[in-house]
Amino acid sequence: MTGSDQVASMDEGFESFAAARSGPLFRTAWLLTGDWQLAEDLVQETLARVYLSWRRVARMDNPAAYARRVLVNAHTSYRRVRRNSEQPTADLAVRGAPNGARPADDPDVRLTLLDGLGRLDRTDRSVLVLRYWEDLDVNATADLLGMSAANVRTRSVRALARLRAALGADLDDLPAR
Amino acid sequence: MDFEQQLTVAMRATAERVSPPVELLVRGGAERGARMRRRRSRYAMAFGGAVGAAAVVAVALAAGLGRTAASTPPASQPTPTGSASVACGPPVRTDALPVWAQAGFSNPQAGGVPWVMGSQGDIVAVLFGHPLSAPEAKDHSNKILWVASSEQDPMQPLVVDAVKDGTTQVVRRTIANGPGPSYLDLPTPGCWHLDLSWDGGKQRDSLNLVYVKAAP
Numbered sequence: 001m002t003g004s005d006q007v008a009s010m011d012e013g014f015e016s017f018a019a020a021r022s023g024p025l026f027r028t029a030w031l032l033t034g035d036w037q038l039a040e041d042l043v044q045e046t047l048a049r050v051y052l053s054w055r056r057v058a059r060m061d062n063p064a065a066y067a068r069r070v071l072v073n074a075h076t077s078y079r080r081v082r083r084n085s086e087q088p089t090a091d092l093a094v095r096g097a098p099n100g101a102r103p104a105d106d107p108d109v110r111l112t113l114l115d116g117l118g119r120l121d122r123t124d125r126s127v128l129v130l131r132y133w134e135d136l137d138v139n140a141t142a143d144l145l146g147m148s149a150a151n152v153r154t155r156s157v158r159a160l161a162r163l164r165a166a167l168g169a170d171l172d173d174l175p176a177r
Numbered sequence: 178m179d180f181e182q183q184l185t186v187a188m189r190a191t192a193e194r195v196s197p198p199v200e201l202l203v204r205g206g207a208e209r210g211a212r213m214r215r216r217r218s219r220y221a222m223a224f225g226g227a228v229g230a231a232a233v234v235a236v237a238l239a240a241g242l243g244r245t246a247a248s249t250p251p252a253s254q255p256t257p258t259g260s261a262s263v264a265c266g267p268p269v270r271t272d273a274l275p276v277w278a279q280a281g282f283s284n285p286q287a288g289g290v291p292w293v294m295g296s297q298g299d300i301v302a303v304l305f306g307h308p309l310s311a312p313e314a315k316d317h318s319n320k321i322l323w324v325a326s327s328e329q330d331p332m333q334p335l336v337v338d339a340v341k342d343g344t345t346q347v348v349r350r351t352i353a354n355g356p357g358p359s360y361l362d363l364p365t366p367g368c369w370h371l372d373l374s375w376d377g378g379k380q381r382d383s384l385n386l387v388y389v390k391a392a393p
Contacts, residue, residue: 011207018203026197031188040202047206052213077354113191132181133188146353164180 014054018047021064025071031129032075034114046071068134072144075126116167124159127152212280265342265368265385269293275301278324295382300325300356300373302384310391311366319363319388323356325375335375337361342368366390 022043029039049070050057057063117125123145130141131152138156142149272288278301279285291307294300303322306314313319323335335352341363352359355375363369366388373382 014210015203015207018206019199022199022202022206023197026199026202027192027195030195030197031192040198040205043197043202044205044209047202048209048213051207051210073354077352077357077359113187128184129188132185133192135185160180160184163184 013058014051017050017054017058017063017067021067022047024064025067028068028129028134029071029075031114031117031133032072032126034118042071042074045074049074069144072126072130076145112167116163119166120159120162123147124155124162127155128159128163131156209280265387267293267296267384269304269307269387274303274324275326277326278303280324293384293386295373295384297382298326299380299382300375300384302386304386306360309361309363309386309388311363311388312391313362314391319361320358321361322358323352323373325356325380327380333375333377335359335373338372338374339363339369340372341365342370361386363388 025043025046026039029042030036033039033042046067050063050067057066060066117128120128126145127141130136130144131138136144138149138152142152145152269291270293271291273279273286274282274288274290274292275294278292282290291304293302293304295302301324303324304320305322306318306320308314309319309321310317333355335355335357337350337352339348339350340346341348348363350359350361350363368385368387370385371383373384374380
């Protein structure tokens with residue numbers, strides 16, 4: 001196999017992986033940020049870093065978990081950059097989703113949950129997204145976020161209480177809508 | 178159904194109703210990755226062996242040989258152009274960034290953005306928060322974009338060990354995910370020597386930054 005064949009083969013393997021994982025990664029990024037453009041940027045950055053290390057990543061037992069970790073790290077970095085300028089807000093607006101690319105139905109439902117998440121401290125938001133969307137246990141969440149399991153438990157309880165207070169009865173209606 | 182179950186259902190309902198722009202994400206990720214790879218290749222061709230030399234300097238620093246060694250590049254390494262500041266060099270530059278640091282800038286050839294090159298030429302600090310201030314200025318933050326010249330493991334942080342000129346106390350700051358955007362607040366104004374380590378300690382560089390006294 002020539003060098004160019006190897007590159008082509010590598011690119012093909014990466015593209016297959018990226019095509020399969022970009023959707024789930026984007027959905028996680030979307031829940032983490034509530035911002036369409038930022039979610040796109042985080043996923044592209046994640047895929048770029050995976051691409052750079054693809055030969056090593058492809059041999060891993062769980063490349064998808066690696067990509068998720070890269071995404072969370074990228075989000076953490078972004079969060080730190082924005083920490084002085086970005087605060088939880090009561091603004092209902094969800095930024096940046098281009099027309100036609102938004103959820104097809106029931107935007108009120110999406111806004112309700114994203115608004116509730118947007119009112120949380122961003123670390124609390126990450127905890128909830130990883131636990132209830134990614135379905136990670138406390139230890140796995142703690143490992144991804146670089147904090148103790150006890151801290152994750154504490155944050156989970158607090159974030160759930162705040163989310164319940166923020167959403168009130170709205171969440172009860174979500175499954176039925 | 179308890180609240181946690183409801184939340185799980187609601188998150189699924191929210192996330193699964195979006196239509197991720199898969200093609201855009203795959204193409205954009207691959208192109209961004211390819212750019213990073215090209216930068217790495219150019220770096221490897223131009224500065225082969227620099228990492229080892231940088232490591233030697235860093236080890237010297239760790240052994241307490243001081244910032245003179247760190248701010249004096251080995252003869253084989255690229256030297257930042259411009260007149261070095263005796264007080265706190267190398268100088269802040271505003272010309273075009275190195276090619277490998279230009280990704281993401283809309284008009285990188287135009288210059289105008291203040292930046293400082295590491296003494297080994299392995300990293301650039303783009304000073305979006307220029308002038309850097311201690312404590313943080315009221316009208317701007319100490320935002321620095323770190324751009325490394327070669328690939329790094331995204332799982333490893335950028336560790337900044339800062340020592341103020343005339344002191345020995347080390348102030349450590351850790352930037353998750355390695356070189357990238359950061360806020361770098363340091364405790365007092367003055368000339369700070371930064372010993373930088375990333376990619377799990379495999380890559381190192383150093384530079385000096387001036388923090389001015391914030392206006393009251």
